[in-house]
Amino acid sequence: MHGFVQNIGRTALNFLAAFGRITLFSITAVRWIFTPPYYWQQLFRQIIDIGYFSLPVVGLTTLFSGMVLALQSYTGFARFSAEDTVATVVVLSVTRELGPVLAGLMVAGRIGASMAAEIGTMRVTDQIDALDTLSTRPMQYLVAPRLLAGTICLPFLVLVGDVIGVFGGYLVGVYRLGFNPSIYLARTLEYLEVSDVTLGLVKAAVFGFLIALMGCYHGYHSGRGAQGVGRATTNAVVSASILILIANYIVTTMFFGV
């Protein structure tokens, strides 16, 4: 019993310590985003990497999610003869929830891992120390552009994902469930409000920041050797995914009823 309590205490302390370190890390990095010199080339490279090269993954994920969502909600709503709400259900679910969360999780796997691996490798091969010796702040050169790029790119990806997801629902609705195309489209737009889309985009920006933060933080503090980098990569993806789900709930609560 005693050991059990001790374990809980230690875990709680470790958690708080890590939380403090990560907060400090992100405050430092965010401050460097707004301080010259600005590393445009680094920022541009990250934007291409996160924004452009994630498009296929995000597109495929939201396409099939929109499709399956149309089928499933049809099954459900048909039971109380409310089939014609399918279009509304699809568009609201995709923009408010599925778009940001699925895109976030997919990008966490792709980008969180590659950031942690790249920065971790730089750490273990002394490249981060080398930056310091060459009068360049690693936090400003490596971390700041990634955080900024993550925060900018995810909303863009989610916006594209929303459109594709809704289109997936439309395909199934029209070609599989036999809805009239123009009625389906009208229904899609009828109950959609700007705030639904905004909520999704705000979520996306938060997720993008968290993904980049976890990738950079774990890479920056990578242990030594290939093993250290491997562990940093895993930690980055797992912690980013968990934080996305937690942040999703928090942001939704904040917007609830608005």
Added chain:
Amino acid sequence: MAVTPKIELSGVTKSFDANHVLKGINLTVAPQESLVIIGTSGCGKSVLMKCLNGLITPDQGSIKIDGQEILGQGRAALEDLRRRFGMTFQFGALFDSLPIWENVTFRLRHQQALDKKDARDIAAQTITQLGLAASVIDQYPAELSGGMQKRVALARAIVDKPEILLFDEPTSGLDPITGGVIDRLIIDARERLGATTVTISHDMASVRRIADKVAMVHHGVIIWAGPAEEMNESGVPEVHQFVHGLAEGPLTNEKPAASPAKMATS
């Protein structure tokens, strides 16, 4: 005795958890002197070198550059200080994602907005001095051999002619001729540019060529430091064994005393 030492360390200690690497280093380097640090593998030479420009913060002690204490200063002071240093790392530490010319001129480009053509010219000129073909500047570090990478790293350290140069094993893994070129370069940096140099080396032939002063690290302290000519008559058994590369002697007999942390990292 009015000359302030360029670098002065006293009582510098550094531990990584239970691994006490440096246990009280005292050392001075005069302006424009060439110091070579020797010592067995894992004794803490690289850690000591990283303390000099603040990459590693010692637990205790004092480090003065031109008489100015560098420990406990703020980030800005440390950044100013680092501009006066050039450093090469034991394993190159070139930036994988940048071509050679951007590696070599990294500091120049970020500090003084050099245009691309000038930067490429400077890079080409610097690496040809080190016996590399100028065409190498458009390649990436991963495309070069280990020895070529080492020379590029050296070019990156010397390109903007810093006052103090730190070289961590600059000639290890190089053929003797290239090693000779590097030695020449280190001597030149001192004689022509007036730099103070600190070099870590295991290569005794090279040590004899470049060193004014030699210091040997053992068990976390400097067990001997003196003019290079006196290295052979130091009277310290460990130095004698190291300098002559003897298999038998105090360094070999005490192996089990080595700290356990070393195993985990190799």
